[in-house]
Amino acid sequence: xxxxxxxxxxxxxxxxxxxxxxxxxxxxxxxxxxxxxxxxxxxxxxxxxxxxxxxxxxxxxxxxxxxxxxxxxxxxxxxxxxxxxxxxxxxxxxxxxxxxxxxxxxxxxxxxxxxxxxxxxxxxxxxxxxxxxxxxxxxxxxxxxxxxxxxxxxxxxxxxxxxxxxxxxxxxxxxxxxxxxxxxxxxxxxxxxxxxxxxxxxxxxxxxxxxxxxxxxxxxxxxxxxxxxxxxxxxxxxxxxxxxxxxxxxxxxxxxxxxxxxxxxxxxxxxxxxxxxxxxxxxxxxxxxxxxxxxxxxxxxxxxxxxxxxxxxxxxxxxxxxxxxxxxxxxxxxxxxxxxxxxxxxxxxxxxxxxxxxxxxxxxxxxxxxxxxxxxxxxxxxxxxxxxxxxxxxxxxxxxxxxxxxx
Amino acid sequence: xxxxxxxxxxxxxxxxxxxxxxxxxxxxxxxxxxxxxxxxxxxxxxxxxxxxxxxxxxxxxxxxxxxxxxxxxxxxxxxxxxxxxxxxxxxxxxxxxxxxxxxxxxxxxxxxxxxxxxxxxxxxxxxxxxxxxxxxxxxxxxxxxxxxxxxxxxxxxxxxxxxxxxxxxxxxxxxxxxxxxxxxxxxxxxxxxxxxxxxxxxxxxxxxxxxxxxxxxxxxxxxxxxxxxxxxxxxxxxxxxxxxxxxxxxxxxxxxxxxxxxxxxxxxxxxxxxxxxxxxxxxxxxxxxxxxxxxxxxxxxxxxxxxxxxxxxxxxxxxxxxxxxxxxxxxxxxxxxxxxxxxxxxxxxxxxxxxxxxxxxxxxxxxxxxxxxxxxxxx
Numbered sequence: 069x070x071x072x073x074x075x076x077x078x079x080x081x082x083x084x085x086x087x088x089x090x091x092x093x094x095x096x097x098x099x100x101x102x103x104x105x106x107x108x109x110x111x112x113x114x115x116x117x118x119x120x121x122x123x124x125x126x127x128x129x130x131x132x133x134x135x136x137x138x139x140x141x142x143x144x145x146x147x148x149x150x151x152x153x154x155x156x157x158x159x160x161x162x163x164x165x166x167x168x169x170x171x172x173x174x175x176x177x178x179x180x181x182x183x184x185x186x187x188x189x190x191x192x193x194x195x196x197x198x199x200x201x202x203x204x205x206x207x208x209x210x211x212x213x214x215x216x217x218x219x220x221x222x223x224x225x226x227x228x229x230x231x232x233x234x235x236x237x238x239x240x241x242x243x244x245x246x247x248x249x250x251x252x253x254x255x256x257x258x259x260x261x262x263x264x265x266x267x268x269x270x271x272x273x274x275x276x277x278x279x280x281x282x283x284x285x286x287x288x289x290x291x292x293x294x295x296x297x298x299x300x301x302x303x304x305x306x307x308x309x310x311x312x313x314x315x316x317x318x319x320x321x322x323x324x325x326x327x328x329x330x331x332x333x334x335x336x337x338x339x340x341x342x343x344x345x346x347x348x349x350x351x352x353x354x355x356x357x358x359x360x361x362x363x364x365x366x367x368x369x370x371x372x373x374x375x376x377x378x379x380x381x382x383x384x385x386x387x388x389x390x391x392x393x394x395x396x397x398x399x400x401x402x403x404x405x406x407x408x409x410x411x412x413x414x415x416x417x418x419x420x421x422x423x424x425x426x427x428x429x430x431x432x433x434x435x436x437x438x439x440x441x442x443x444x445x446x447x448x449x450x451x452x453x454x455x456x457x458x459x460x461x462x463x464x465x466x467x468x469x470x471x472x473x474x475x
Numbered sequence: 476x477x478x479x480x481x482x483x484x485x486x487x488x489x490x491x492x493x494x495x496x497x498x499x500x501x502x503x504x505x506x507x508x509x510x511x512x513x514x515x516x517x518x519x520x521x522x523x524x525x526x527x528x529x530x531x532x533x534x535x536x537x538x539x540x541x542x543x544x545x546x547x548x549x550x551x552x553x554x555x556x557x558x559x560x561x562x563x564x565x566x567x568x569x570x571x572x573x574x575x576x577x578x579x580x581x582x583x584x585x586x587x588x589x590x591x592x593x594x595x596x597x598x599x600x601x602x603x604x605x606x607x608x609x610x611x612x613x614x615x616x617x618x619x620x621x622x623x624x625x626x627x628x629x630x631x632x633x634x635x636x637x638x639x640x641x642x643x644x645x646x647x648x649x650x651x652x653x654x655x656x657x658x659x660x661x662x663x664x665x666x667x668x669x670x671x672x673x674x675x676x677x678x679x680x681x682x683x684x685x686x687x688x689x690x691x692x693x694x695x696x697x698x699x700x701x702x703x704x705x706x707x708x709x710x711x712x713x714x715x716x717x718x719x720x721x722x723x724x725x726x727x728x729x730x731x732x733x734x735x736x737x738x739x740x741x742x743x744x745x746x747x748x749x750x751x752x753x754x755x756x757x758x759x760x761x762x763x764x765x766x767x768x769x770x771x772x773x774x775x776x777x778x779x780x781x782x783x784x785x786x787x788x789x790x791x792x793x794x795x796x797x798x799x800x801x802x803x804x805x806x807x808x809x810x811x812x813x814x815x816x817x818x819x820x821x822x823x824x825x826x827x828x829x830x831x832x833x834x835x836x837x838x839x840x841x842x843x844x845x846x847x848x849x850x851x852x853x854x
Binding site for chain 1: 560563565627630631633634635636638720722723726727730731733734735736750753754757758813814815816
């Protein structure tokens with residue numbers, strides 16, 4: 069039990085590191101997921117350790133880079149590239165330019181531990197920067213998946229305009245994510261629609277109400293449906309689905325994917341004069357949509373933490389249409405089939421799908437779950453980094469992403 | 476008709492005699508036997524027979540073109556159809572174009588043989604075979620160019636879902652063959668128009684000299700069908716493509732501005748030339764090649780049918796044929812060599828050709844992206 073407690077403690081100060089191919093420069097980051105709290109965003113704080121002898125008067129630069137990829141690599145013809153790289157932050161790290169910069173606790177700890185050759189750097193995400201999103205590739209797609217991703221790139225160069233050499237540069241992939249606000253709100257989203265028919269009197273009306281406005285990943289979405297039939301047609305069946313709307317602002321195109329759906333004939337047909345009240349439960353999950361190309365996922369670095377993309381949140385006073393990158397939203401769509409001649413009655417009720425906010429009760433439960441799952445892994449890692457345990461810092465090597473990429 | 480024969484030796488002996496000694500100046504078409512004289516249009520008889528050096532020169536040019544076409548198009552067909560990474564629907568069009576161009580290449584040995592005999596071998600049948608090959612490959616190639624423009628427009632304007640699937644691509648390829656068929660086979664079967672020797676009387680093409688309504692309408696139709704329509708398609712799709720790219724670039728710039736990114740061309744070496752200029756260059760090259768290939772032919776045919784035909788000397792009418800063939804040799808380079816995957820494959824299989832996959836244009840743009848995926852695997 070004591071062992072278990074110490075493990076949990078150690079996990080709390082895990083640090084990620086990655087070294088250049090030539091082994092001279094190492095970058096440490098306190099975390100890989102940076103949370104956008106809508107009103108402010110976690111800064112990217114890290115430390116670079118460099119062999120000053122090796123530099124010989126050269127400098128070390130760091131960049132915060134976001135890459136948009138909005139088309140398949142294999143479709144690139146005529147010199148068009150379906151990807152764009154935006155450098156959203158750039159700093160000279162060694163020698164230090166601003167020696168009075170404010171340090172985050174992780175940086176202070178790392179500087180103390182790593183000695184005089186360690187230099188801190190901090191980037192802030194621009195206010196409008198989009199969240200990390202990956203569009204699920206299909207099996208036959210080659211190359212990098214589409215989406216928005218971020219990385220911290222560190223390189224050795226003579227001056228700012230110099231590109232640096234592959235052997236002395238290192239890139240750490242990071243994520244920018246949004247979490248739900250602390251309170252979920254009390255509003256219950258709902259929609260009421262009705263449909264008349266050309267050749268007969270009366271209407272069918274449909275009311276859909278969701279039990280929450282914000283759902284957490286993995287939660288059940290409950291849609292309460294009330295159908296009242298005052299027409300002469302009858303409702304044959306009811307289809308209920310969770311629709312993920314994806315807007316790719318860089319090419320001004322959008323599409324939607326059904327990430328969960330259910331069809332029911334229970335209580336059907338709803339004959340003229342009758343009404344039906346029913347609750348549908350749907351769980352939108354990434355793992356049940358593995359084969360669907362284009363489903364938006366939260367940017368992921370490892371296989372094990374895949375989940376559907378979180379809804380894009382915009383700060384108050386900003387229009388959702390102003391959001392950039394890949395904008396994700398969700399709705400529950402209910403379709404009533406009123407027979408061949410009657411057509412369909414459709415309505416959409418929007419909701420949000422996010423991770424619980426940091427510090428909330430739900431978050432703690434969520435984290436505990438994850439922690440239990442990864443205890444085994446950490447035990448293994450601890451044995452690897454046993455010598456560094458004395459300061460309660462665990463150094464985890466950055467996942468070697470996409471090993472199959474051609475060099 | 477036989478007035479051209481100055482003595483009683485047969486026409487077959489003439490080439491021999493020409494080699495041994497200077498002969499009296501003949502008019503074009505003199506060495507065609509009487510029973511096939513109707514092949515030759517009256518117009519050509521007004522010109523003196525072309526010297527054998529012209530014939531040999533043309534044969535020489537065609538031999539070079541044949542070798543160039545065989546290597547260029549042959550390698551394209553070979554690599555595109557055998558390597559897995561290149562088997563995408565869009566690349567099927569490139570293969571199709573190479574097949575058409577390769578077919579045009581089969582004309583060339585025929586011409587070389589004809590040139591050494593200084594007349595058409597096989598008379599009407601030879602003429603038909605030669606002209607069908609030329610016409611099928613020419614019209615097919617032109618419309619394939621237009622289809623490639625369409626495919627590129629679709630892919631680039633909507634990178635997410637615009638790409639044609641295999642079935643659509645196969646249907647479009649079928650369409651190019653169907654498009655090329657009527658004006659290739661109608662004249663061959665004498666349904667509408669006919670194939671006749673032209674220029675040095677060693678090559679064949681559709682008849683644009685006969686002075687009747689039928690021929691004129693035929694020339695007009697083939698002009699629109701195989702020149703105007705493909706050219707309009709090429710212009711239309713590339714200009715649409717260009718505006719789509721401009722729109723994307725503008726949207727990206729706006730987004731970059733929102734994030735306070737100064738330069739969107741993240742890699743400095745790339746800053747000089749914009750995507751628009753690169754696209755415009757490629758599109759213009761393709762358009763220009765099309766113009767080079769078919770405008771001379773269109774001009775000759777239209778002049779023959781409607782204009783002052785006295786300017787159509789035998790040499791002048793051979794130029795368009797050569798132009799069309801030169802472009803069929805250039806096509807594989809224009810379409811394939813710009814293809815990074817093709818270049819990589821070529822480098823792998825034919826290393827002695829010295830194709831450097833890492834051309835500056837490519838690496839400058841990708842460098843950022845690749846750096847990101849570089850792993851310190853062997854660190």
